[in-house]
Amino acid sequence: MDAFDRYAPFVQDFIYRNDWHVLRGVQLAAADALFNSDDNLLLTSTTASGKTEAAFFPILTLLSEDPPSSVGALYVGPLKALINDQFARLTELCAEGGIPVWRWHGDVAASQKAKLVKHPSGILQITPESLEALLLHRHAAIPRLFGDLRFIVIDEVHSLMRADRGGQTLCVIERLSRLAGVNPRRVGLSATVGDPERMGELLSLGTGRTTVIPRIEDHGQRWRLSMEHFYVSGPQAASAGEHVRPAAPSPDADAQDVVAPTSLDVGDTGCEGDGRLYEAPSDAAPPLADPGVGYIFEHTRGRKCLVFANSREEAEALTSTLRSYCEAKGEDDRFLIHHGNLSAALRESAEDAMKDENRALTTVTTSTLELGIDIGRLERAFQIDAPFTVSSFLQRLGRTGRRNDPPEMWFVMREEQPEPRASIGETIPWKLLQGIALIQLYLEERWVEPPRLGRLPxxxxxxxxxxxxxxxxxxxxxxxxxxxxxxxxxxxxxxxxxxxxxxxxxxxxx
The missing domain is CATH 1.10.10 (Arc Repressor Mutant, subunit A)
Known part of the structure; x- marks a missing residue:
């Protein structure tokens, strides 16, 4: 029996409604592992490859065939925003199967939590921190809530299985399993696992099971990357907006092949695919604009984009500056902001606005939109300076490039102009070198940060x-x-x- 025929009827109906003509490799591999073994499972495939559905199609089928007497599947996610996004997706999938989906985090109403405690069932979505709080404040209720728990799905497992937060995630999962007297199977999902074998070992800790790690065929991918370097002070800043563009290359210089499963279009960002290294700005930033911020202002116009900053403070400052440029140019504000310190209402407002295909908006964000939250089709991602990890670079790049378009990221490196008599070390553009090194690490060595827990935490x-x-x-x-x-x-x-x-x-x- 093939995977589709093995799925529950309501899962098959969902596939038909969404006009899926074939199941992807990751979905076939997950079905084989979950239906035909009792092992844990680690799914590693590219962003937007259908990993969530791959895991939950078999899980929901098994739960519908043998309904649990408590919560049947626990979904652990690193961010509240990701949980909220997945809640909508899973609710649609589970509705016809009569399987309830619950959320438990700080933004969820107490009345909804009380309903779950009274009638534990279905799927519960939660962060590690909220699961810790649940163990603390509802300790006596744990056996009743999770006494028939069958599966634990850990989304963006590369993000959670890292340092002390990874240890905390394992601890709370093991404590819950002991209190409830269960040994659920674990399923990890990620697009950027540096060492799958090591991650599989971490997933198996305390379960007595091995972890199946299917090899999902990767057909390769072309990227579009651009990297611009700006000084925020000195002569370049004084002539803000006057960016020098090199002449267009010959047609056969359009792309560079690299020795890696992924090839790279350096600077191939022309919207019509005309082979130009740099397109002319759509419109100029205001006079005396910060050169790097002005560059972002010009190249986000008329497109749906994300701009990644490495801190909340930087995101706030950048958004404020970009909005001031809109005001100076007499145009409507087209910039939104999204980070973890904002209220749920503000975050969700930005997410909903970005889903509107008729509005060319740009959201300045931190890691909160790095992961798989659905905000519609994105045309470009911008990165202020280099991200802290190769994993973050891949996740952020992967937010773009859907519907057969290549992923596209524009790096904007901003540094202080060195003094005329500065030492050699002070004249080196460290942020630029960091960005180049980060890209080379992946393209030349396929290196991504491996999962790592402290030996003596x-x-x-x-x-x-x-x-x-x-x-x-x-x-x-x-x-x-x-x-x-x-x-x-x-x-x-x-x-x-x-x-x-x-x-x-x-x-x-x-």
Whole structure:
């Protein structure tokens, strides 16, 4: 029986309604692993390849065939915004199957949480932090809420399985499983896993299962990348807006092939694919505009774009400057902002506005729109300076290039003009070099940051010790050691080290 025939009727109807003519490789691989084994599963394929549906089509089929007596599947996501976006997608998918979908985070009304506690069922979407809070405040209800939990889906697993947050995610999942007396299968989803084998090992910790990692065929992809370097002070800044453009190259210089599964169009950003290295600005920025910000202002006009900044403060400042340019030019504001410190209403307003295909808007954002939140078709992504990781670069680039268009990112590197008598080190354009190195790492070596948990994560040990005491109450040191040191992230922490921590807690009266 092929994958489609194995799906539940309501899943088949969903596929028909969305006019899917064939199942993708990732969906076929997920169906085989989830239907025909009891293993964990790691799905790694490109952005917008259908990983969420690949995981949930079989999971929902299995839940509909044998309805659980509690929450049947737990979806763990790194961001509230991602959970809200996936909530809408899963609700549509699950509606005809009669499988409820719930959310649990700080923006969800208490009345909705109370309904879940009263009638645990279906799929629960939650962040690691909210799951920790649930273990703390609803400790006694955990067996009833999750006593028949079958699956845990970890979305954007590359983002969660990193440093102490990765350890926290594993800890809360293991604590929940122990309290509920279950051993659910784990499914990890990501477009940018640096070391799939290592990630598979992390997914399997504490489960006694192996992790299936299907090899999804990648047919390669062409990218469009542009990298501009600006000084924010000095002669270049004084002549803002007067960007020098090189002449158009010969037609056979349009693209450069690289020795990697992905090829690269350096600067191929002409909207008609005319082979020009740089297109002329659509309209000039105001006089004396910051050269880098003016460049963004000019090249986002008439297009739907994202501009990624590396901090919330930078995103706020950039948005304010771009809006002031709109005001100076006498045009309507076309810039939105999206980051984690904004209210849910403001974030969702920006997401909804970006989905409107008739409006050419640009959103300045941080990592909150780096992941798979649906905001419609994007034409370009801009990056202020280099992102901190190769993984972030790939995620941000992957937000564009759908519907058969190549992914497109424009880097805008901004640095201070060095003084005439500056030392050699001060004259080196470090941000520009960082951006070049980041791209080369991936194109030449296919390197992405591997998943990595601390070998001796003492800060996490401190946190989990207090969390377990707060949720479970008073216990002896031996009982506490049994609860804590048997969690996977602490497998290399010795009993002597844990004793030192407990003595410290007693001495400081914590």
């Amino acid at each position: 003492y800060s996490l040990l401190f946190h989990q010790t207090l969390a377990i005491l707060a949720s479970e109450g008073e216990m002896t040191p031996a009982q506490l050691a049994t609860r804590v040191l048997t969690l996977s992230p602490f497998r290399e922490v010795s009993a002597d080290d844990f004793r030192v921590l407990l003595l410290h807690l007693i001495e400081t009266e914590q």
